[in-house]
Amino acid sequence: MSPSPSEHRINSCPTCASQQLQSVYRVNQVTVHSVLLMPTRQAALDYPRGDIDLTYCRSCGFGFNALFRPEVHEYSTRYEETQHFSPTFSRFADELIDDCIKRYRLTPDKTLLEIGCGKGEFLLRLCEKSGCHGIGIDPAYVPDRIHSPALNRVRFIQELYHEDHGKLEADFILCRHTLEHIGPTHQFVKQVRASMHQRTDVDFFVEVPDATTTVLQPLGFWDVYYEHCSYFSAGSLAHLYRHNGLDITQLQRCYGDQYLLIGGRPAGKPATSALALECDLQEQLKHIDRFSRLIHQRVDQWRQRVKQRSDRGATVLIWGGGSKGVAFLQTTGLSEKEIPFVVDVNPYKQGKFMPGTGHEVISPQRAAQLKPEAVIVMNPIYGREVAEQLASLGAHPQILPLEDATSPDPA
Ligand SMILES: [Zn+2]
Numbered sequence: 266m267s268p269s270p271s272e273h274r275i276n277s278c279p280t281c282a283s284q285q286l287q288s289v290y291r292v293n294q295v296t297v298h299s300v301l302l303m304p305t306r307q308a309a310l311d312y313p314r315g316d317i318d319l320t321y322c323r324s325c326g327f328g329f330n331a332l333f334r335p336e337v338h339e340y341s342t343r344y345e346e347t348q349h350f351s352p353t354f355s356r357f358a359d360e361l362i363d364d365c366i367k368r369y370r371l372t373p374d375k376t377l378l379e380i381g382c383g384k385g386e387f388l389l390r391l392c393e394k395s396g397c398h399g400i401g402i403d404p405a406y407v408p409d410r411i412h413s414p415a416l417n418r419v420r421f422i423q424e425l426y427h428e429d430h431g432k433l434e435a436d437f438i439l440c441r442h443t444l445e446h447i448g449p450t451h452q453f454v455k456q457v458r459a460s461m462h463q464r465t466d467v468d469f470f471v472e473v474p475d476a477t478t479t480v481l482q483p484l485g486f487w488d489v490y491y492e493h494c495s496y497f498s499a500g501s502l503a504h505l506y507r508h509n510g511l512d513i514t515q516l517q518r519c520y521g522d523q524y525l526l527i528g529g530r531p532a533g534k535p536a537t538s539a540l541a542l543e544c545d546l547q548e549q550l551k552h553i554d555r556f557s558r559l560i561h562q563r564v565d566q567w568r569q570r571v572k573q574r575s576d577r578g579a580t581v582l583i584w585g586g587g588s589k590g591v592a593f594l595q596t597t598g599l600s601e602k603e604i605p606f607v608v609d610v611n612p613y614k615q616g617k618f619m620p621g622t623g624h625e626v627i628s629p630q631r632a633a634q635l636k637p638e639a640v641i642v643m644n645p646i647y648g649r650e651v652a653e654q655l656a657s658l659g660a661h662p663q664i665l666p667l668e669d670a671t672s673p674d675p676a
Contacts, residue, residue: 274318275331279495280450280505283324288331289557290319290489295595296621297337297491299588302614306625309618313337315491325504326549328476328496333448335494353650357520361472362391368515369437369468369528371395378435380426380457381443382406388439389413400433402426426453431460441472448494454509458531465531469511473497475518475525477545481552484563487593487643487667502527503543512537521646568597570665571641575603580635582662583607584651585643586614586626593643593667594622608632608640610654633658641665 277284294314303309320331365371373396379388382401392399392415399419406421413419422430438457447453461467474480476496480488489496499516506513506529515528574581583590586609594604599622606627607619614626632640633655640655642648645666652664 272316272332273334275320275329275333275448278322278325278327279329279448279452280327280501281322281325281508282451283322285323286320286331287323287553287557288318288320289328289553290317290486290560292317292486292489292596295491296591298620299490299492299591301620303618303620303623306618306623309620309623312620314621317489317491319489319496321496321553322501323550323553325501326498326546326553327450327501327504328480328498328553329448330491330494333491333494335448353646358387358390361519361526362387362394365391365437365439365470366395369470371397371437373397375436376400376434377437377439378402378433380430380438380440381446382421384410385419385421386411387441389415389419391439392419397437400435402430426456428456431456433460435467437468437470439470439472442474444471445473445476445493445495445497450495450505451508454505454511458509458511461531465533468514468528468530469506470515470526470528471502472524472526473502475499475523477549477552478518478522481549481556484556484560485667486560486564486596487589489596490588490592492588497525498545498549499525499542500545500549503540507532507536513540513543516540516542518542523644523646564596567593568599571597571599571603574639579638580605581639581641582632582635582637583624583641583643584632584647585609586611586617586619587643589643589667591619591621593641594619594624604641606632606635629654630658633660636660637662639663639665641667643667 293316295317296312297315315337316332318331319328321328376398378400380402382388382403383405384407385401388399388401389411393413401421404423404425406423457469477498479485480496502525503513503516510532511529512532513529515526517526519526571581581604583604586607590607601624607624608629609626615628617626640662642651642664648664648666
């Protein structure tokens with residue numbers, strides 16, 4: 266399908282306003298949500314769809330879906346984004362919490378505000394460990410799901426973040442895995458900055474996927490999906506802060522280099538000088554060009570790899586019923602004939618169906634009974650956890666890591 270003249274396109278960079286844009290990758294008719302649970306196969310197949318035109322800004326290195334329409338989104342309590350059922354992720358969250366408490370001096374007299382707190386696990390744990398008070402904002406918050414000794418110090422607002430929330434006073438504002446879901450990035454950070462008013466001692470901490478290490482470098486088409494309308498590099502994230510009058514006090518990669526962490530507070534005069542990690546534009550442009558050249562061949566490579574096995578009767582499963590799995594299946598077009606099931610440790614997902622393709626999500630126990638020949642693990646950081654869990658259940662499949670960045674470029 267070629268772009269129709271009526272197609273609504275974003276024609277300037279949402280982060281820096283430049284019009285020096287390059288369209289690098291297009292996927293049509295993908296579901297507008299990847300992690301909403303589908304109760305039936307039919308509901309999964311009928312889910313609303315939209316188009317992606319992954320477009321990069323050659324001025325700041327920021328990527329975005331130029332065809333994104335925010336009005337299609339439904340962030341309700343059905344939104345199942347939690348990763349806390351994985352021990353690897355819980356360990357990471359605990360370390361991050363300890364680091365935040367130390368780095369940002371989160372003492373019990375302080376109030377923390379989390380924009381996009383999901384079910385509130387992280388905020389509650391942070392308040393438990395620091396003794397702080399908390400405010401969490403998220404339309405997907407479900408009351409009474411999490412039990413925590415800090416519950417009486419934390420207030421949840423079941424809404425999308427909007428201007429009125431600027432009146433809420435906080436000493437530390439955090440926003441984890443939310444900014445990549447926000448289209449007008451500059452406008453959003455401007456709003457957060459405005460909520461600090463004259464205070465210069467409020468820290469703003471953001472965690473987002475690093476799209477350079479997770480999408481561009483590994484040719485990671487499984488990390489390109491409709492909900493993610495914004496794709497950050499370290500440099501473009503830093504630009505967003507500085508352009509809104511925030512100095513950068515922390516900028517680093519973490520979680521096997523998959524995520525970017527940034528912290529900052531209202532800038533003094535003069536502003537601090539650029540950090541090494543920010544100065545990545547020339548490298549970023551090379552990554553963008555390579556991605557644009559090779560991405561369609563990489564999709565085809567994966568399709569063939571699975572088909573060869575299923576053609577000779579071997580069972581191949583996907584491990585991970587989240588957005589990566591959904592994007593992998595929708596982009597490759599692999600059906601239940603080639604991949605009969607998707608496995609997930611999250612009990613809330615089991616028995617439900619993958620949006621767009623209708624694959625059923627099953628438990629690790631059921632997966633082990635199928636004696637799969639190979640399991641494609643949607644996140645390399647869980648590779649060992651998956652192998653160990655399946656081995657303990659008597660299955661020993663070959664583990665295929667998805668982010669095979671070391672494999673040669675497709676011809
Ligand atoms: Zn830009």
